Amino acid sequence: MSQIIQFSKGFDIGISGTANQKVHQIDQPDTFAVKPSDFRGIVQPKILVSVGDNVKAGTPLFFDKAMEKVLFVSPVSGEITEIIRGARRKLLEIRILADKEIEFKQFKQFSKSDIANCSRKEIVEIIAESGIWPSIIQRPFGVLANPTEEPSSIHISGFDSHPGAPDIAFLLKEQGEEFQVGLNILNKLSKGIVHLNLNADEEIASFFIKTQNVKISKFSGPHPAGNVGVQIHHLTPINKRDIVWTIDPVSVARMGKLFLNGQYDASKLVALTGSSVVEPRYVKTYAGACLNKLLVGNVAGNNNRFISGNVLTGENVGENGYLGHFHNQVSVIPEGDTEEFLGWMLPSFKKVSFHKAFGLLSFLFSSKENIIDTNTNGEQRNFAITGAFEKVLPMDIMPTYLFKAIIANDYDAMEALGIFELIEEDVALCEYIDVSKNDIQAILRKGIELIRNS
Amino acid sequence: MKLIQNLFDRIKPHVEKGAKYEKFHTLYEGHRTIFFKPALTTGKTGVQVKDAADLKRLMFTVIVALIPCLLFGMWNVGHQHFLATGIDASNWDKFLVGSIQVMPILIVSYAVGLGVEFTFCVIRNHPVEEGFLVTGILIPLVMPATIPLWQVAMATIFGVIVAKEVFGGTGMNILNVALTSRAFLYFAYPSQISGDTVWTYLGDRTAVDGFSGATILSYGAAAAANGTDMMDDIGGHWYSGMFDFWNLFLGIIPGSIGETSVLMCLIGAAILIFTGVGSWKIIVSVFGGAWFMGLIYNFVGANSFMLMPAHYHLVIGGLAFGAVFMATDPVSAAQTETGKWIYGFMIGVLTIIIRISNPAYPEGIMLAILFMNVFAPLIDYYVVDAHKKRRLKRATI
Numbered sequence: 001m002s003q004i005i006q007f008s009k010g011f012d013i014g015i016s017g018t019a020n021q022k023v024h025q026i027d028q029p030d031t032f033a034v035k036p037s038d039f040r041g042i043v044q045p046k047i048l049v050s051v052g053d054n055v056k057a058g059t060p061l062f063f064d065k066a067m068e069k070v071l072f073v074s075p076v077s078g079e080i081t082e083i084i085r086g087a088r089r090k091l092l093e094i095r096i097l098a099d100k101e102i103e104f105k106q107f108k109q110f111s112k113s114d115i116a117n118c119s120r121k122e123i124v125e126i127i128a129e130s131g132i133w134p135s136i137i138q139r140p141f142g143v144l145a146n147p148t149e150e151p152s153s154i155h156i157s158g159f160d161s162h163p164g165a166p167d168i169a170f171l172l173k174e175q176g177e178e179f180q181v182g183l184n185i186l187n188k189l190s191k192g193i194v195h196l197n198l199n200a201d202e203e204i205a206s207f208f209i210k211t212q213n214v215k216i217s218k219f220s221g222p223h224p225a226g227n228v229g230v231q232i233h234h235l236t237p238i239n240k241r242d243i244v245w246t247i248d249p250v251s252v253a254r255m256g257k258l259f260l261n262g263q264y265d266a267s268k269l270v271a272l273t274g275s276s277v278v279e280p281r282y283v284k285t286y287a288g289a290c291l292n293k294l295l296v297g298n299v300a301g302n303n304n305r306f307i308s309g310n311v312l313t314g315e316n317v318g319e320n321g322y323l324g325h326f327h328n329q330v331s332v333i334p335e336g337d338t339e340e341f342l343g344w345m346l347p348s349f350k351k352v353s354f355h356k357a358f359g360l361l362s363f364l365f366s367s368k369e370n371i372i373d374t375n376t377n378g379e380q381r382n383f384a385i386t387g388a389f390e391k392v393l394p395m396d397i398m399p400t401y402l403f404k405a406i407i408a409n410d411y412d413a414m415e416a417l418g419i420f421e422l423i424e425e426d427v428a429l430c431e432y433i434d435v436s437k438n439d440i441q442a443i444l445r446k447g448i449e450l451i452r453n454s
Numbered sequence: 455m456k457l458i459q460n461l462f463d464r465i466k467p468h469v470e471k472g473a474k475y476e477k478f479h480t481l482y483e484g485h486r487t488i489f490f491k492p493a494l495t496t497g498k499t500g501v502q503v504k505d506a507a508d509l510k511r512l513m514f515t516v517i518v519a520l521i522p523c524l525l526f527g528m529w530n531v532g533h534q535h536f537l538a539t540g541i542d543a544s545n546w547d548k549f550l551v552g553s554i555q556v557m558p559i560l561i562v563s564y565a566v567g568l569g570v571e572f573t574f575c576v577i578r579n580h581p582v583e584e585g586f587l588v589t590g591i592l593i594p595l596v597m598p599a600t601i602p603l604w605q606v607a608m609a610t611i612f613g614v615i616v617a618k619e620v621f622g623g624t625g626m627n628i629l630n631v632a633l634t635s636r637a638f639l640y641f642a643y644p645s646q647i648s649g650d651t652v653w654t655y656l657g658d659r660t661a662v663d664g665f666s667g668a669t670i671l672s673y674g675a676a677a678a679a680n681g682t683d684m685m686d687d688i689g690g691h692w693y694s695g696m697f698d699f700w701n702l703f704l705g706i707i708p709g710s711i712g713e714t715s716v717l718m719c720l721i722g723a724a725i726l727i728f729t730g731v732g733s734w735k736i737i738v739s740v741f742g743g744a745w746f747m748g749l750i751y752n753f754v755g756a757n758s759f760m761l762m763p764a765h766y767h768l769v770i771g772g773l774a775f776g777a778v779f780m781a782t783d784p785v786s787a788a789q790t791e792t793g794k795w796i797y798g799f800m801i802g803v804l805t806i807i808i809r810i811s812n813p814a815y816p817e818g819i820m821l822a823i824l825f826m827n828v829f830a831p832l833i834d835y836y837v838v839d840a841h842k843k844r845r846l847k848r849a850t851i
Contacts, residue, residue, distance in 0.1 A: 013503070163503075239849035305495075311502040333503065336495050341455045342493025344510040351506030356729045358515035360506055373497040378508025379487065379581060382625025385512060386789040387733060396845065400789060401838050416842040431501045435509050436625070441500045 004200045005234050007221030009394040011354045011429055015165040015311060015333075016369040017279040019271035021170050026283045029290040032076050033322035034061055039072070040135050041143025044092045053080045057286075058105035058264035061094050063266050069147060073131030073268030075287040077103040079177040081139060083087050093322070109262035123188045127255065131362045132266045134325070135251035139232060139244045141448050142423030151245040153192035154189075156183075158208055158249055160347055161197035161226030164312035166271035166328050168249050169205035170282070176207030178256030185214050185255055186247070197231040221394065229426040233395045238420050250328060270294065270323065274311075275371040276304045289323045291330060299332055307331040312428040313441075329354040336375025344378065351377075353391065354433040381436040395421065399430055403440060406447030411454055414447050423448070462486050480575040484582025512731050513584040519725035519732075520591050520712070520779065525561075526705065527712040528552035531599040534654045534708050541661035555599045555655050556711055559606050562733060564590040566607045570614045574623075585624030585785075586614065586618040586630070592632035592779060595712025595818075596772065597639075598647060605643055609635035629827045630786045633820050640820070648816070653708035664692040667708055670770045671809060671816040673697070674759040678814060684758040702769040713775035716768070723778040732782040735791065736798040740777035741768055743802020751810055759810055767806055776819035777801070781826075788830040790837040797833055801826045 036045045041398045049055060055078065060071035076099040079183045086092045108129050110118070124147045135312040136145040145151070159168050174181055186194045193215045198204050200218035208216075217235055219225045230244045238244055250268055257265045273280050278298050285294060291306055307314040309327040317323075323330065327417040347359035356363055362370070389399035395420040405413035424441040431440035460532075462482075469475045469482040486492070487510075494501050532548030543551075567590045568791075575582050593610055613635030618627045639647045646652060651667040654661075668676075670688060675683035681760035686698040695701060705715025713719075726732030748764030755761050767773065781787060781801050801822045808818025815821060 015503070024587075059520060080550065237848060240477050250818050305502065307502050314502055316496075316502060317499045331502070337493045339459065339493045341458075341490055341492035344487075345514055348506070353506040355505065355507040355512070355731075357507045357511045357731060358725075358729060359511065362506075372503045374502055375491070376494045376496055378492065378496065378504075378506045378510060379492060381509050381581075381583065382623065384585075384625040384785055385510055385731075386784045386787075387791065387794075388730075390791070398790065398838060398841055416845065417838075418845060428501055432503065433505045433507075435505070435507050435512055437508065439497065439500050 004218045004220055005231075007219065007225050007230075007394040009391055010222035010224055011370070011392050011433065012161075012222045012368075013311070013352060013432065014276065014366065014368040014370050015163040015352075015372050017274040017277050017280045017331075018164045018368075019166060019273050019282055021167065021282070023269060023282045023284055024279075026096065026296075027287070027293055028285060029293040030097060031081065031095050031290045031322075032074075032078075032286060032288040033095045033290070034072060034074065034288050035093050035322065035324065036062065036072070036091050038325040040137075041141070042066075045072075047091060047094070049094070051080050051083055054078070055080060055096065056103045056105040057266060058107065060129075060131070062091065064144070067144065067146060068147055069125070069128045070133045070144065071129050071131060071151075072134055073105075073264055075264075090308070090349055096288075098286075100408070104263040104265070107262045107264070108259060110259045112181065112184075112260075115181065115188075115259055118188065119369045120188050123185055123313050126259070127185075130258050130260055132251065132255050135247055135254070137246045139229065139246060139423070140242070140420035141452050144451070145245050149243055150189045151192065151243045152194060154186050154190050154245045154247065155184075155195045155197065155228050155232050155235070156214075156247055156249055156252060156332055157197050157226055157228040159197075159202070159226045160328075161199070161223040161314055162329075163223070164271070164273035164280075164331060165226070165310055165330070166273075167270070169208065169424055171250055171269045171328055171375030172205075175253040175256075178253040178260065179207065179249065181256035181260055182254070183211060183214055183256075186252065187204075192434055195231070195235055197228070197235075199226065204391035214317070224392075224394070224426060224429060226227075226424055229421060229423055230394055233397075233421050240415060240420060242420070248326060253416055268328060270327075272298065272332070273329055274333045275306075276300050276332040276334055286324070287323065287325055290320060291323065292318065292320050294323075295332065296331060301334060301339070303335045304332050305335050307333070311372070312432060313425045314330070329330065334371065334373040338375075339376075340450055347418060355388070355435065376437055378435070378437050380438060383436050383438065385435055388435070389427075389430040393427065394427075394435055397421065399427065402447075403430075403438075403443055406443050406450070409450065411451065414451055419444075419447055419451055459487050462489070470707065477576050477579075480579060480581055484572075484575065487582075510584045510587075513587045513675065514589045515729050516779070517591055519722040520588075520595065522716065522718040522721045523595060523775065523779075524556075524591065525549075526670065526715050526718045527595060528556050530706060531555050531655055531711060533706060535656065535659075538654045538656060538661045538665050538667070539659040541659075551655075551657075552599070556570075557592040558603055558647045559597060559599075559601060559711070560591065560607045562603045563593045563610050567593070567608045568616050570611055570619070574619045578625060583624040585618065593635050593746070595596045595638050595775070596710050597654040597781075598709075599711055600652050601639075601646055605639055608642075610638045612638040625785055627785055628831070629824055630780055630783050633780055633824055633827075636820055637824060653710075662692075668693055669707070669709055669816070670697045670766075674762060675816050676810070678757040678759040682758065684762055699766065699769065702766070710772060710775075713772040716774040719778045721722060721775035725824040726778065726782065729780050732778065733784070733787070733794050735794040736782050736787060737777050739795050739815055740773070740781050740802040740805075741800030743799035744768060744773055744806050745802070746799075747803045747806035751806065765811070771805075771809065771817045772819045773802075773805055776805070778825055780819075780823050786827040786830065788833045788837075789840075790811060790834050792840075793830070793833040793837045796837075797826055797830055800829070806846070841846055 082095040084093040138145040196214040200220035353360040402417040498742040617634035641765040804822035805818040809819035
């Protein structure tokens, strides 16, 4: 039997433009890109291809000098057209002009019984060379998992509670078998339990219920109930020297496909969301897709922000930017780069706020269809208000004191106050509701890097 | 609206980096953001949308919560004036006389305070902060209506510089700024802010026979000193019924401008608690602490002030105003949730101890809050320490 864990802390930002559950046929984008910056913890990427090379889906593009066995591969087949470097020759993007028909590099195929007989070492090698490994993330710190370590448990969040997030069960439709195979493989990676954490507030898809070899837990409450970090905190809290791995469900199914078909299949459904999308819906493409073709003819207005991911943790990539490796969602919202006369004072029913401060009346309606732009709604200030961060972080952690410890470079306090349990997405709501408009996610990352490198 | 925008746009080239009046850039920005919510957008990474509330709006919420106290205070100043001078007057006249007396204090407080604030912004090149919007209205409300304006100016300068700017501005201060201003006057110019004659504005009229401007707290202190029965003394007040419980609750009594009415403070408290800007834990625990200490004094009962029913403590002096608007200042209060209970309770307890056991200070709330402001970081330190230890325990199981 599964247990239900209830949260009352948190906040659902009612943003309009959640995708309808239908897949729209599109012309595939011409170019795709792999961005090393999508993967936290890469020390020094070493590139394996050069401009003009032809690659298949699954051909290695680069590896990290710190973990030479783990290869980062191409999501599609085609020709390398550009290798973009930034300041100090930092590798930013590898762009690939895709073939019309995707060709796959062939890896070893397994039957289900073969997998059961595989050793951990064999499995690790296959995952690492095929490009699946970078989807496994290590907690603490939210960085690439190290194949030479063994986690005490593995966690998968089976739902996404971010604003306008895609329905994970819909993303995995008709991939129940591959998902189960993926879970079986994960069981080989750790002697501990593989946790599948599901949403207690919605009907659970049948293939989730049928899964085996996992411990199912259910979570109920507003965002961040779907964040795997919050779930881990309530199931197997992380302390110093603990290692827990997390992986997203889409990558679990991809892992299953790799073993059954011998192919690195980076295809995925992507939800096109946000108030500036005319028809919010799903499209099928590959990891790293250029956004332009996904959204062609489907965007209203001409001053919009194009975000790979959701509005809390996503990245502003621009109209012709590329989809992030972990993102199953594109958000398009209006830019808020205009002044508003007495905008800080006048009453409004439309402005979404966690606070009920004077004149912010949106709480009266709790509409799920609000248009929210990118304006910061105020300038950056010192921390002044207390007790608010605590209301959106359903963990036994004192966020204000942790952030202050990070700002003060107080290593002992950071450790004691629970920095091992958090990554950026867990404090994104704190950043959203902060009336002092500080970049909380950046502050947390600074603290994480200080601890990692200490 | 476009007109104001154009005006700002015309000034802009003169205050930009490298221009002649570059130094006044923060002032320019500060004023522009009062008229217009700025056109800033979120960064490339991090959250892409932000909450509609900012510090300005939260501060404005506090000001809205203070308006009932301010308006009632204006009326009450007039009301006490006509009562003491024995003249019948309409409520409008009372309000008029009161506002003529109060408005200059309010204007001086804001003008001087913002002047200091702006000077520091220019010198130290930091943005104009919202903190003084609230402080500027709190200072007049804790002054007697008869306070000389130059003293208001002095107090404001002292408070803003010593209590706030030297620590680095809003959000960094340890002491409540408005109370520091008041404490400055209390010790520097005690004769204009304490005693029996300052609380009622008489103007150039003479008071009626038998008039006494004493507050109930000075009745208490006098009764304790003379060994008389306090409740008998206030029963014999020159204006019958002045110190009845419900009259005290409504606040139709002499006192500082904005602090007399518990009812208005509770309306303010309702606004602060509903909007989440003020901590209900602090407000409740201050009242709780005061009542608890009042009961203990009832039990000791060494003089008639101690025997005053404990619930009277909640409606006299500035306890309610302090609990709702001063103790809840999020910057100078305890910041942990457990700490807020301890902090508030101790303020209540200390207020009553100062009231009853220290004849030199008839009212204790100001000193109690300042004292606990200093101790708030210590309370938080132990609460956070306990939290750390609990987390550590979890790790070692």
